[in-house]
Amino acid sequence: MRRLEGISKLTGQMQYVDDIHVEGCLWGMTVRSPSPRGRIREIRFGNAVDWSQCVVVDHRDIPGPNEVFLIERDQPVLASDYTRHIHEPVVLIAHESREVCRAAVADVQVIVDEEPAALEYRVLPKPEEVQRGNDNVLKTLKIEKGDVEGALANAAHVVEGVYETGAQEHVYIETQGMIAWVEDGVVITKGSMQCPYYVVNALKHALAREESGVRVIQAPTGGGFGGKEDYPSHLALHAALLALKANRPVKMIYERSEDMAATTKRHPSRVRHRSGFDAQGKLVAQDIDVAIDGGAYVTLSPVVLSRGIIHAGGPYACEHVRINGRTVLTNSVPYGAFRGFGAPQTLFALERHMDVCALAMDMDPVELRRINLIRDGQTTATGQVINDGTDRAAILDKAASLIGLKSKCDEHASFNATHPYLRRGTGIAVFFHGAGFTGSGEVALKSRVRIAGLPDGRVEVLTSSTEMGQGALTVFTTLAADRLGLEPKDIIVAEPDTARVPNSGPTVASRTAMVVGRLVERACDDLQQRVGLDDGARGDVVRDAIAMWHRNNEGKALYGEAIYEKPPGINWDDTNYTGDAYGTFAWAAYAAEVEIDLRTFSARVTDFVAVQEIGSVINETLARGQIQGGVVQGIGWALLEECVQERGAMKNCQLTNYIIPTSDDVPPIRVVFLENPYEYGAQGAKGIGELPMDGPGPAIANAIAQAIGVSADVLPLTPERLMTMMDSAHV
Amino acid sequence: MSDVNTMQIEFTLNGTPTKVDVAPMDRLLDTLRYALGLTGSKEGCGEGECGACTVYLDGVPVNACLVPTFQVRGCHVETIESIPHESLDAMLTSGATQCGACTPGVVMTACWLNRHPELSKTHSVRELMAGNLCRCTGYDGIIDGIECEQRTKSSTL
Ligand code: FES
Numbered sequence: 044m045r046r047l048e049g050i051s052k053l054t055g056q057m058q059y060v061d062d063i064h065v066e067g068c069l070w071g072m073t074v075r076s077p078s079p080r081g082r083i084r085e086i087r088f089g090n091a092v093d094w095s096q097c098v099v100v101d102h103r104d105i106p107g108p109n110e111v112f113l114i115e116r117d118q119p120v121l122a123s124d125y126t127r128h129i130h131e132p133v134v135l136i137a138h139e140s141r142e143v144c145r146a147a148v149a150d151v152q153v154i155v156d157e158e159p160a161a162l163e164y165r166v167l168p169k170p171e172e173v174q175r176g177n178d179n180v181l182k183t184l185k186i187e188k189g190d191v192e193g194a195l196a197n198a199a200h201v202v203e204g205v206y207e208t209g210a211q212e213h214v215y216i217e218t219q220g221m222i223a224w225v226e227d228g229v230v231i232t233k234g235s236m237q238c239p240y241y242v243v244n245a246l247k248h249a250l251a252r253e254e255s256g257v258r259v260i261q262a263p264t265g266g267g268f269g270g271k272e273d274y275p276s277h278l279a280l281h282a283a284l285l286a287l288k289a290n291r292p293v294k295m296i297y298e299r300s301e302d303m304a305a306t307t308k309r310h311p312s313r314v315r316h317r318s319g320f321d322a323q324g325k326l327v328a329q330d331i332d333v334a335i336d337g338g339a340y341v342t343l344s345p346v347v348l349s350r351g352i353i354h355a356g357g358p359y360a361c362e363h364v365r366i367n368g369r370t371v372l373t374n375s376v377p378y379g380a381f382r383g384f385g386a387p388q389t390l391f392a393l394e395r396h397m398d399v400c401a402l403a404m405d406m407d408p409v410e411l412r413r414i415n416l417i418r419d420g421q422t423t424a425t426g427q428v429i430n431d432g433t434d435r436a437a438i439l440d441k442a443a444s445l446i447g448l449k450s451k452c453d454e455h456a457s458f459n460a461t462h463p464y465l466r467r468g469t470g471i472a473v474f475f476h477g478a479g480f481t482g483s484g485e486v487a488l489k490s491r492v493r494i495a496g497l498p499d500g501r502v503e504v505l506t507s508s509t510e511m512g513q514g515a516l517t518v519f520t521t522l523a524a525d526r527l528g529l530e531p532k533d534i535i536v537a538e539p540d541t542a543r544v545p546n547s548g549p550t551v552a553s554r555t556a557m558v559v560g561r562l563v564e565r566a567c568d569d570l571q572q573r574v575g576l577d578d579g580a581r582g583d584v585v586r587d588a589i590a591m592w593h594r595n596n597e598g599k600a601l602y603g604e605a606i607y608e609k610p611p612g613i614n615w616d617d618t619n620y621t622g623d624a625y626g627t628f629a630w631a632a633y634a635a636e637v638e639i640d641l642r643t644f645s646a647r648v649t650d651f652v653a654v655q656e657i658g659s660v661i662n663e664t665l666a667r668g669q670i671q672g673g674v675v676q677g678i679g680w681a682l683l684e685e686c687v688q689e690r691g692a693m694k695n696c697q698l699t700n701y702i703i704p705t706s707d708d709v710p711p712i713r714v715v716f717l718e719n720p721y722e723y724g725a726q727g728a729k730g731i732g733e734l735p736m737d738g739p740g741p742a743i744a745n746a747i748a749q750a751i752g753v754s755a756d757v758l759p760l761t762p763e764r765l766m767t768m769m770d771s772a773h774v
Numbered sequence: 775m776s777d778v779n780t781m782q783i784e785f786t787l788n789g790t791p792t793k794v795d796v797a798p799m800d801r802l803l804d805t806l807r808y809a810l811g812l813t814g815s816k817e818g819c820g821e822g823e824c825g826a827c828t829v830y831l832d833g834v835p836v837n838a839c840l841v842p843t844f845q846v847r848g849c850h851v852e853t854i855e856s857i858p859h860e861s862l863d864a865m866l867t868s869g870a871t872q873c874g875a876c877t878p879g880v881v882m883t884a885c886w887l888n889r890h891p892e893l894s895k896t897h898s899v900r901e902l903m904a905g906n907l908c909r910c911t912g913y914d915g916i917i918d919g920i921e922c923e924q925r926t927k928s929s930t931l
């Protein structure tokens with residue numbers, strides 16, 4: 044099936060939030076903190092604008108607690124007397140004219156008595172920088188299996204390494220945007236978002252309202268990648284506060300530079316590895332230390348850390364594992380969810396480290412990986428037994444042979460020996476990605492899906508899962524149509540409007556097709572039962588039975604429903620961090636060929652192969668698009684995308700100087716799917732969205748290290764960084 | 775957009791003579807989107823980097839976010855709203871759109887390449903599309919769609 048909303052996107056007819064015309068709407072904008080930390084002494088309003096024509100909101104206008112409802116409630120909706128990062132929202136302004144609104148924002152001065160800011164997560168804070176506990180650590184987590192010190196003491200080889208990654212900006216092409224208005228006493232917000240019920244919870248809490256007093260509608264969303272997981276709650280609160288005060292609709296659309304400067308990014312990370320191997324190269328111990336920069340508030344960092352450390356040991360069998368993780372508070376703009384959610388950072392460290400280990404032990408990197416890959420019956424770092432019948436070595440070998448890891452080795456060696464300034468290399472990475480919420484997360488979510496049978500025999504899929512480009516609309520339609528034997532035209536997927544749809548959980552964690560899709564299937568089964576059919580009924584029988592039900596129950600609503608049930612045998616211990624971290628993992632091996640120009644120090648990816656086992660493929664074009672898009676985002680993270688930090692905020696907050704890949708910067712991405720249906724995923728599918736973010740970083744870094752002999756232990760490998768690395772490699 | 779110092783600007787929009795009262799320095803993108811209600815052209819960056827706002831000015835693709843409206847006086851402006859739907863079949867099949875935010879601009883550039891097949895003789899489609907940023911597709915879906923359309927066209931000539 045081709046993308047259902049494809050034509051309306053290709054023709055520009057799709058109405059995103061900024062395309063929606065609302066009569067009498069004001070523009071809303073934000074006055075932000077100029078300082079990373081300090082007491083707000085005064086807010087000065089100038090006289091460049093007529094303030095009587097502006098609506099102005101500050102923290103005193105918040106009806107409920109001044110807290111953004113998330114894991115912790117440490118983050119204010121609007122800073123009151125204290126600021127913890129640059130660009131923190133302080134005052135909101137609305138006006139009919141966008142220009143006047145801009146001028147008004149520029150006419151406000153926030154005066155801060157600055158206090159020493161903690162800007163470096165890799166070192167202990169000075170006493171005057173401490174703002175949480177005695178070391179600014181927001182959260183620590185630990186995984187422990189076996190006896191690491193004992194195993195390291197007896198290992199034939201011990202190899203150490205330190206690996207770092209920088210922040211990454213999402214650059215969804217549609218910036219954040221929200222409209223808020225009040226209708227019959229209900230606060231309604233409509234905008235670009237991944238998780239409508241997160242916004243519901245945020246509105247309820249800070250506006251001190253019952254659920255019936257708030258309503259959230261997702262507008263078509265122009266990309267999210269995690270950046271529209273938690274941030275839209277802020278924007279919805281801001282727009283709602285202005286709309287309540289103005290008693291008129293308010294639209295807030297971030298400009299690109301504001302979006303880049305003020306919203307979340309991927310967490311910067313530093314990971315230390317100490318690995319023990321026996322004489323044959325078998326991994327006997329992994330000692331891993333993971334630190335991530337959380338920024339100024341807790342936000343989602345503990346869960347990012349959790350996914351990060353669970354993936355840190357990688358797809359390898361190892362009896363003795365210790366993984367320590369911590370997320371550290373700094374006075375930087377808070378970091379947040381970004382495709383992969385901590386796993387890309389720790390998998391970069393691991394898979395770059397495996398090449399370092401292979402070199403240290405004089406082994407072939409593919410062979411080192413192959414002998415250590417987890418086999419059925421063996422366990423991950425958390426003790427989860429893997430038993431899915433996937434041939435992981437075949438995935439690795441497929442990627443290695445497609446890129447020509449062996450065959451190109453000599454070719455590149457002679458090329459590199461003779462070419463005056465170009466150097467070529469290949470690299471590989473093998474990895475896994477757990478789909479769905481971590482640990483008992485899915486159980487806690489209790490996701491719910493409804494399928495309505497309509498009087499004319501069609502059905503409507505009701506979920507709060509959002510289409511943001513990944514293809515949820517098309518996949519849900521396919522699943523319901525296949526399950527009931529109906530035509531796609533007989534399936535309607537409801538707009539995610541919390542007045543109508545149940546909470547099917549957030550659209551994150553690669554869970555939509557696998558977890559929510561499975562609920563769609565089960566809700567279809569339930570619908571069949573309710574109209575007196577068995578699961579095998581298909582097509583006209585189903586339509587007729589639905590229509591008949593309505594004739595017999597006039598004016599009533601017909602729903603099939605499903606609530607999440609955890610697959611049997613899945614158990615997670617949140618206290619000891621042991622057990623089944625995920626219902627299932629997708630497995631992959633990615634390989635890259637690169638060329639470095641020693642005149643400019645720029646590295647280019649010239650070939651890329653992505654081989655993965657993702658259960659069953661529901662829609663080949665959509666799935667391939669997810670992989671290709673994720674790989675290119677990963678290439679950007681590996682080579683180009685550097686967030687230059689100044690006083691805890693992104694300095695290069697423009698697409699002119701924050702460089703993402705263009706079509707001319709990347710080769711065709713060759714995608715191979717190996718299928719092995721997962722019993723508890725819709726049509727056998729596993730999660731897919733985040734997986735492709737994990738592999739490009741290490742595969743490319745390994746290729747660069749092979750080509751020019753640098754450490755390649757820090758991403759992004761920009762020309763500046765490669766130049767520095769080459770200088771230090773050759774002194 | 776602004777109430778002060780507006781002037782009437784006349785131009786041809788998607789083949790239709792059009793008059794609009796705007797401040798002369800208002801960006802063509804805002805004039806199209808907010809004054810004329812043609813919201814197909816998108817804003818991705820507002821500074822000529824992303825191509826989401828691509829329109830044709832006298833037949834040539836430009837970034838509407840960089841064009842002051844007075845500059846289109848007496849000119850022909852074509853927007854995504856003028857593109858026939860049938861021409862988009864190959865891109866629909868190839869997966870050229872995901873979130874759709876870059877897509878109208880991508881389609882405008884792609885259609886222009888199709889009107890100028892001579893360009894593909896000296897440049898690859900990858901090079902020619904480098905002015906349109908897409909964060910979702912990784913570009914393969916876009917490139918495949920354009921190349922497929924080019925093949926269909928050349929085989930029917
Ligand atoms: S909005 Fe015009 S080029 Fe980006």
Ligand code: FES
Nearest residue numbers: 872873908909910
């Ligand atoms: S389809 Fe989302 S940016 Fe191109």
